Amino acid sequence: MKKMKFLLIALLASGTAFAQTTWTIDKAHSKIGFNVLHMAISEVEGEFTDFDAKVVSKSDDFHDADVEFTAKVASIDTENERRDNHLKSDDFFNAEKFPEIKFKGKLVKEGNAYKLKGDFTMRDVTKPVTFDVVYGGTIDTGRGMKAGFKVTGTINRKDYNLKWDNRLAGGELVVSDDVDIVCKIEMNKA
Numbered sequence: 719m720k721k722m723k724f725l726l727i728a729l730l731a732s733g734t735a736f737a738q739t740t741w742t743i744d745k746a747h748s749k750i751g752f753n754v755l756h757m758a759i760s761e762v763e764g765e766f767t768d769f770d771a772k773v774v775s776k777s778d779d780f781h782d783a784d785v786e787f788t789a790k791v792a793s794i795d796t797e798n799e800r801r802d803n804h805l806k807s808d809d810f811f812n813a814e815k816f817p818e819i820k821f822k823g824k825l826v827k828e829g830n831a832y833k834l835k836g837d838f839t840m841r842d843v844t845k846p847v848t849f850d851v852v853y854g855g856t857i858d859t860g861r862g863m864k865a866g867f868k869v870t871g872t873i874n875r876k877d878y879n880l881k882w883d884n885r886l887a888g889g890e891l892v893v894s895d896d897v898d899i900v901c902k903i904e905m906n907k908a
Contacts, residue, residue, distance in 0.1 A: 738774050739908075741772070741774075743769070748903045750901050751764065767795050768793035770787070780825050784823075785834060786821070810882055811840070818839075823847075832851035838873065840878035841880065843877065868902055872899065875897050
């Protein structure tokens with residue numbers, strides 16, 4: 719009988735230790751955005767409007783949580799149809815041949831700060847990245863739990879074969895190589 723009680727307690731304890739919580743993105747309250755320097759004097763903003771994300775966490779503070787994200791390239795929106803069509807072309811994303819941007823990695827707590835570390839894929843080029851994360855907290859809305867995050871970082875578009883390279887008469891790039899990523903995320907506990 720003692721062995722049975724011990725086995726039952728051990729099984730319950732191990733189940734608690736490995737409990738996972740899945741969170742899904744609240745698309746109505748999230749924005750997957752980016753900024754680029756245009757003609758060396760101003761910034762142009764854009765976003766992807768069709769995206770999905772999932773976070774699987776083993777702890778309440780999200781340390782070491784698994785993160786997966788996908789955005790549909792064809793959903794790019796810079797509030798200029800002509801520019802959006804150019805971005806979907808082979809000069810940039812080639813949305814027809816490479817329809818998705820993906821991320822797969824971990825949310826890691828380092829002291830009081832968070833980092834999103836993993837593999838970022840565009841145009842079938844995958845590179846390791848690290849983005850800064852501000853964890854806004856978790857709240858019970860009365861209709862479920864929500865968690866909030868802001869993700870920021872910079873990638874070089876040419877690392878992912880977005881090679882369009884027009885220059886102004888003075889040599890300045892029309893579109894900068896560096897792209898700032900700014901994502902404002904709300905997650906719903908599944």
